[in-house]
Amino acid sequence: MKNKEIAEMFFTIADLLDIKGEIPFKTRAYRIAAQTIADLDEDIEKLVREKKLEELPGIGKAIAKKITEYVETGSLEFYEKLKKEIPVGILELLEIPSLGPKKVATLYNKLGIKTIEELKKACEEGKLRDLEGFGEITERNILRGIKLKEKTQGRFLLNLAYENGMRYIDFLKQLSSIDKISIAGSLRRMKETIGDIDILVSSKNPEEVMNHFVEYPQVKQILVKGKTKTSVILEDGIQVDLRVVEERSFGAALQYFTGSKEHNVNLRGIAIKLGFKLNEYGLFEKDNDRYIAGRTEEEVYRKLGLPYIPPELRENRGEIEAGLENNLPDIIGYDDIKGDLHVHSIWSDGVNSIEDIALEAKEIGYEYIGISDHSQSLHIARGLSEKQVSEKIDEIRKLDDKIDGIGILCGTECDIKQDGSLDYPNSVLKKFDFVIAGIHIGFKMSREEATNRTIKAMENEYVTIVAHPTGRLIGRRESFDLDMDKIFEKAVETDTYLEINAFPDRLDLNDVNCKKGKEYGVKFVINTDAHSINHLPYMKYGVATARRGWLERKDVINTMSLKDLKKVIQ
């Protein structure tokens, strides 16, 4: 599959053309095409062979011809020429706040600056201030931006942003002049990584809100402070943007700032077709600016002929079309989970006793909890020997009798060995209430090896669940190269449930794979992989991933009662 490679090439072309000064509509067309390719389920080479490229939205004659050339010859002359004109390395300059294509072009054309290193030096030597459109403040801002970039490396894991965001909201709520308040942006959509935290407020006294906002103790630096918009950087390095709007615009603004950008562009297109204009202040008649809606998001969507679309779905992956046909999924709710089946105890590498975990699970309101410790060969995680397995099962049965109001199940996170066999013989596996199989060592595998290894494990009659199926660690380790179509087919065939691992650096399966798996009829289980009772609340990030993957309650087995669950995992 060359999809990813080709999508990235077109994103790069768009950036380079921006710097070259090409009209924005053209570069946007390249980005839309690139996004279409990136989201594609099918192999683009197949579409080239079948001459079906131009059927894709956003891909016309010119781009189709370029894709075909690239697939057939392995390179694209247009791109090669462009790279000679403008060095690709220059694109890293765009990542610095306050630098866009125009300024980067000036820096390159006038001073020959191509790298962040060169830019830093030029700023320190005061060489930028004489350029048109630049000044001393620009130099200082650029230096500050470079420092920040060096420190944060871009994006943050969902849980860090979520926890910071909620604490900030609590602080802001102390102010009585705040009327309504909500998280917006990618954090409200619960994306797996977050660039910055967006907060939206309605208030009759914006100035007071802004002043209170910048007094939050964690604020390290104020980036901008205006009447309706203020941005700060927290001690953690994360940026927080606050917008204040009038009450009658709150819903429209919340919709607007929640995004995604692609969802909004699509939505605004619908507004225009209906003779409206949609912006952060509301929905208006296009001709006379008459206010139509804007107090709530529901109202805005309704006037556009749509049901309410939950934030997690707003990625322009077909939710608007589904909404227009009244065909949106009734996605799983955050309160629908009745238990967590993947929790480690002190028997292996967890930090809490089974009793403590059970009591905490009961406190959360779960109906059951599954204690799944590592298997024997995973020595670094103190995997359990066969003898220990028997002892642990005894302990669990006793505790299950002793503690009322929570069912305690005994599982295992059994290692899948290099050849696809399992780390316990079937005579041991059958003692557990359920078996979670997962790959923990030997990550260097070809697509075929990784796929076959996983499939072989699924074929074992005692395997109930595949843990973190693609093995990725966000920002640290790539996914295995798996043939997901084959995995989904096998999961349905063998009644194996695929895990949505809710640990914030895993979120594996991810949203895209959930959506695709569902189309095959795959059933899922959402587990935290907690190693401490403090990790049990991570469940919400797994549910969010399921919601982003269009999953409904019936697609997820741990929404079932204990009685029904026992029937399907036996």
Next chain:
DNA sequence: GCCGTTTTCGGCCCGACTGTTTTCAGTCG
């Protein structure tokens, strides 16, 4: 460069804030 139940040409989402200007371009979301 893409697209079309107003259009095969002429549109393409839109407003706030900053810094450099002295009325506005560029960036950002």
